[in-house]
Amino acid sequence: MKYDSTAISQESPVSEKLPKESPLPPAPVTLKDRIKGSPTLTTLARWLLMPANEYRPRWWVRTFWNRLKHKRGDGSVIRPTNRMDVFPYNRFEIGEKTIIEDFCTVNNAVGDVIIGNRTLIGMSNVIIGPVTLGNHILFAQNVVLSALNHNFEDVTKPIADQGFSTKPIRVDDGVWIGANAVVVPGIHIGRNAVVAAGSVVTKDVPPYTVVVGNPARPMKQYNFDTQQWEKI
Numbered sequence: 022m023k024y025d026s027t028a029i030s031q032e033s034p035v036s037e038k039l040p041k042e043s044p045l046p047p048a049p050v051t052l053k054d055r056i057k058g059s060p061t062l063t064t065l066a067r068w069l070l071m072p073a074n075e076y077r078p079r080w081w082v083r084t085f086w087n088r089l090k091h092k093r094g095d096g097s098v099i100r101p102t103n104r105m106d107v108f109p110y111n112r113f114e115i116g117e118k119t120i121i122e123d124f125c126t127v128n129n130a131v132g133d134v135i136i137g138n139r140t141l142i143g144m145s146n147v148i149i150g151p152v153t154l155g156n157h158i159l160f161a162q163n164v165v166l167s168a169l170n171h172n173f174e175d176v177t178k179p180i181a182d183q184g185f186s187t188k189p190i191r192v193d194d195g196v197w198i199g200a201n202a203v204v205v206p207g208i209h210i211g212r213n214a215v216v217a218a219g220s221v222v223t224k225d226v227p228p229y230t231v232v233v234g235n236p237a238r239p240m241k242q243y244n245f246d247t248q249q250w251e252k253i
């Protein structure tokens with residue numbers, strides 16, 4: 022058959038002459054979507070996962086469901102004194118030889134918590150997702166990383182009744198975070214950076230940089246030309 026170049030003219034829009042593409046099939050409705058879409062199912066699911074007025078998973082969730090659902094690398098250690106408020110509907114993963122030391126709190130209720138290999142979460146740390154940590158990271162004691170902010174805009178309501186928002190926190194490989202540091206939502210800490218003890222990190226930290234204070238400011242940076250850490 023001969024190709025007719027006039028078949029696509031100005032009077033007839035191109036889209037009408039072209040073969041119609043079949044529409045994409047609708048995305049399958051997951052169990053999670055169904056539960057979220059129904060207040061009754063949401064209440065039931067919540068009750069099954071945690072007791073009323075509490076924010077920690079029930080014993081059966083911790084003992085059975087989480088173990089099937091969450092990935093743990095070989096040689097990883099989670100000390101039994103930790104408070105693991107992790108739920109099966111979000112991700113919680115720790116890599117090989119990663120250790121979560123005593124008295125930590127880890128919470129993935131509102132966002133995934135993913136920790137790489139050979140990372141050390143020091144004593145009494147608090148990690149509230151969504152948080153992604155790379156490999157070979159050192160956290161000292163009492164470090165707090167929370168990716169959650171409570172909404173506070175409406176002054177006619179208690180803040181506790183206003184909901185919350187999240188911004189993911191990311192810490193790259195090789196970082197060291199000193200004791201009592203706090204990292205607020207949305208922060209990215211670059212490779213091999215150092216966060217000094219007691220710092221409050223409110224801005225992203227570039228790689229190979231030492232930040233100190235509240236709010237944390239860059240104090241030193243590695244210069245790859247001179248191969249020295251230099252004061253800023």
Ligand SMILES: CC(C)(COP(=O)(O)OP(=O)(O)OC[C@H]1O[C@@H](n2cnc3c(N)ncnc32)[C@H](O)[C@@H]1OP(=O)(O)O)[C@@H](O)C(=O)NCCC(=O)NCCS
Pocket residue numbers: 160161162198199200201215216217218219220231233234240241
């Ligand atoms: C940041 C740190 C690593 C020191 O780095 P350093 O490159 O040797 O820095 P220096 O000691 O030379 O100090 C440089 C400047 O930063 C300041 N500084 C150092 N640590 C600081 C901190 N935690 N908070 C605020 N300022 C700090 C110093 O006062 C100094 O200020 P100046 O230049 O005005 O005098 C160290 O102070 C620190 O905080 N270590 C964490 C310790 C810890 O938590 N250990 C737990 C075991 S894992």
